[in-house]
Amino acid sequence: MTSVIAQRPRNAAGNRLVTRGMAEQARNVVSMTRRNLVHISREPMQLSDVTIQPVLFTVLFIYIFGGAIPIPGGGSYKDFILAGLLALNLTTSTMGTAVGLATDLHEGIIDRFRALPMWRPAVLVGRSFADLLTACLCAVVVAVTGLAVGWRTSAGPLPIIGGFALVLFFAYSLSWVAACVGLNSKSPESAASFGFIVLFPLAFVSNAMVPTQHMPGWLQAAADWNPVSAVTAGARHLWGNPNPSASTGAWPMQHPIEASLGWSVLILAVAAPLASWFFRRRTTE
Amino acid sequence: MADAMIEADGLFKSYGETRALAGVGFSVPAGSVLGLLGPNGAGKTTAVRILTTLARPDAGQAWVAGIDVLAHPAAVRRQIGVAAQDATLDGLLTGRQNLVLVAELSAMRTSQARTRAAELLELFELTYAADRVVKGYSGGMRRRLDLAASLLTRPPVLFLDEPTTGLDPVSRQRVWEVIRDLIGSGVTVLLTTQYLDEADALADHIVVVNHGRVVADGTPFELKERSRSAHVEVTLAESGPAAAEAIAPLVGGRVSVSADGLRLAAAVDSAPGLATALVRALDRAGMLVDNIEVRQPSLDDVFFALTGAHIPGDGNGSGAQGASAGAAGAAERESEGAQA
Numbered sequence A: 001m002t003s004v005i006a007q008r009p010r011n012a013a014g015n016r017l018v019t020r021g022m023a024e025q026a027r028n029v030v031s032m033t034r035r036n037l038v039h040i041s042r043e044p045m046q047l048s049d050v051t052i053q054p055v056l057f058t059v060l061f062i063y064i065f066g067g068a069i070p071i072p073g074g075g076s077y078k079d080f081i082l083a084g085l086l087a088l089n090l091t092t093s094t095m096g097t098a099v100g101l102a103t104d105l106h107e108g109i110i111d112r113f114r115a116l117p118m119w120r121p122a123v124l125v126g127r128s129f130a131d132l133l134t135a136c137l138c139a140v141v142v143a144v145t146g147l148a149v150g151w152r153t154s155a156g157p158l159p160i161i162g163g164f165a166l167v168l169f170f171a172y173s174l175s176w177v178a179a180c181v182g183l184n185s186k187s188p189e190s191a192a193s194f195g196f197i198v199l200f201p202l203a204f205v206s207n208a209m210v211p212t213q214h215m216p217g218w219l220q221a222a223a224d225w226n227p228v229s230a231v232t233a234g235a236r237h238l239w240g241n242p243n244p245s246a247s248t249g250a251w252p253m254q255h256p257i258e259a260s261l262g263w264s265v266l267i268l269a270v271a272a273p274l275a276s277w278f279f280r281r282r283t284t285e
Numbered sequence B: 001m002a003d004a005m006i007e008a009d010g011l012f013k014s015y016g017e018t019r020a021l022a023g024v025g026f027s028v029p030a031g032s033v034l035g036l037l038g039p040n041g042a043g044k045t046t047a048v049r050i051l052t053t054l055a056r057p058d059a060g061q062a063w064v065a066g067i068d069v070l071a072h073p074a075a076v077r078r079q080i081g082v083a084a085q086d087a088t089l090d091g092l093l094t095g096r097q098n099l100v101l102v103a104e105l106s107a108m109r110t111s112q113a114r115t116r117a118a119e120l121l122e123l124f125e126l127t128y129a130a131d132r133v134v135k136g137y138s139g140g141m142r143r144r145l146d147l148a149a150s151l152l153t154r155p156p157v158l159f160l161d162e163p164t165t166g167l168d169p170v171s172r173q174r175v176w177e178v179i180r181d182l183i184g185s186g187v188t189v190l191l192t193t194q195y196l197d198e199a200d201a202l203a204d205h206i207v208v209v210n211h212g213r214v215v216a217d218g219t220p221f222e223l224k225e226r227s228r229s230a231h232v233e234v235t236l237a238e239s240g241p242a243a244a245e246a247i248a249p250l251v252g253g254r255v256s257v258s259a260d261g262l263r264l265a266a267a268v269d270s271a272p273g274l275a276t277a278l279v280r281a282l283d284r285a286g287m288l289v290d291n292i293e294v295r296q297p298s299l300d301d302v303f304f305a306l307t308g309a310h311i312p313g314d315g316n317g318s319g320a321q322g323a324s325a326g327a328a329g330a331a332e333r334e335s336e337g338a339q340a
Helices: A012-018 A022-042 A044-068 A077-093 A095-106 A109-114 A122-149 A157-183 A188-204 A217-225 A227-239 A256-282 B044-051 B073-077 B095-105 B110-123 B139-151 B169-184 B196-202 B220-226 B242-250 B274-284 B299-307 B320-334
Strands: B004-015 B018-029 B033-037 B059-064 B080-083 B157-161 B188-193 B205-210 B213-218 B230-236 B263-268 B289-295
Touching: A022 A044, A022 A122, A022 B095, A044 A077, A044 A095, A044 A122, A077 A095, A077 A122, A077 A157, A077 A188, A077 A227, A095 A109, A095 A122, A095 A157, A095 A188, A122 A157, A122 A256, A157 A188, A157 A227, A157 A256, A217 A227, A227 A256, B004 B044, B004 B188, B018 B033, B018 B044, B018 B059, B018 B188, B018 B205, B018 B213, B033 B044, B033 B196, B044 B059, B044 B157, B044 B188, B080 B139, B095 B110, B095 B139, B110 B139, B139 B157, B139 B169, B169 B188, B169 B196, B188 B196, B196 B220, B205 B220, B213 B220, B230 B242, B230 B274, B242 B263, B242 B274, B274 B289
Parallel strands: B033 B188, B033 B205, B080 B157, B157 B188
Antiparallel strands: B004 B018, B004 B059, B205 B213, B230 B263, B230 B289
8 A cells, every 4th residue: 555655755746846945935034023023013011121121221220320330531421321221121132032932832833833834944033033123123212212311422323323233233143042042941931031040140241331340350351251241332432432341451342343243143153053953853743 | 545645654653651653554545534533642633743744753654645744744734734733823913814924934925815814714704803813712713713724725635633622512513514615625634533423424434543553444334333323321219230130131232330330331222212111121120210311422432342441531522421421430340230
């Protein structure tokens, strides 16, 4: 009985159809991105970490800590903190990627996707694109809040955009690390704890909130080599805002733009293939 | 069998210590409907997961539409529609958005996807709810939408995993009607179910699985012939040893008696006036009858007839019947009463 069938694959149409063009892959990514954006529109509270949180942090840091933190080399704390707030908010908001993917894996929908003739990485890429779009929204909220409380930049339009792009690119690469975490989480709740255990220390042990000069030596070394410090210093440099890290000796602080691009490319190059490997492993049975 | 559209051969699959499949094989000719019948945990869903490329077997081979499932899973996905057991829909999208998403991910153009989605929403009587979020759908609506999603690309092979489990009788009937319409259109269908009546109503051929093995196969008619055509349950006011003996001549097999002696159960060949005859026989034996029920065989009865064993931890029969058969429990099977 099976010997007849074993002349596989007899179905020529089936073979022809497996070849999948880039255009179709792109369409899959667009579909998945749109799906994730619809999710956000259904549960707008999901957006609180990129809308309400940035406003809160801006007000808290500028009015509560601002007066107490002197900037080595002079300059206003308002001008100093904005790049730091952008880096802080975008870093912590990548937690959304981890939670979103863990939620997807938790529900039956992933089986639906897996039985479809779609380009499977679109599940991950679509998620990362949707999260990048919310990160852009976050950047706008931070900028508008900053302008409202008195942040100013003397830079031209290109360096200003460049500063935002630098931080957004970093957040995008970090979202693939978050994807790895989400793909290895037993539940959305455990994925959320990633934010507090990894992302908050990452964001705070840096030059984002305070100049590193006041830290103990070992902590300053860690902070100066923290990628969050590199992107923050890079944005400060591009915006012409106070950048006291430039006077520290560490290489990333001397070359913040090269360092942050290097970190982002490195993180993306490691985390993206790793995430697709975790995805395959998690969905293989 | 050269025209088999679905073919499984010697499938083995374990999840850790649990053996889900222990050598299942079957074949579904083009344009026909196979009912894969078995209790919870029999291995039905695992077999479907293998055939729909979601799981890889530890051993064995499978073909769908002539394509080797293990060698060319991506090609198989172009040929199949799947309605899985837990409705695999996106609760935060509307019904229409779900269908358009699935269609787009199946390589349909967006305009084509929209048209097809609207067509299927109409067919499944979901147009009124098309732009509502699926989270608010009832169980029956979700199943219908799930079925619609499996049909978007007009696939030649359909897998329906327990399409009516958990549905109320009315929703169940509607899903049956939809499946019947599909069957007429020439698709090949593999349907899994815990309900004998469902397999009976929809399938051309039934394969009964238990503990990951095929325990019987045949047409619905053949299977029911092999079990007794009906089943009787008697509840007595008080127990007495004479009861089982009294009805033994009227029934077709062993009479099982519950531990407390109050409930008798047996397979019977249905005949006119059977219930009256049974009550009279019990009356003559001096027994008071509280309740008597003659019913069509449940899956448990078929199992018992086919395998000599009851479904462990039963709870899978057709609704209340299953519950009563299960309630009688294993203790009853141990203390067999008189036999014919």
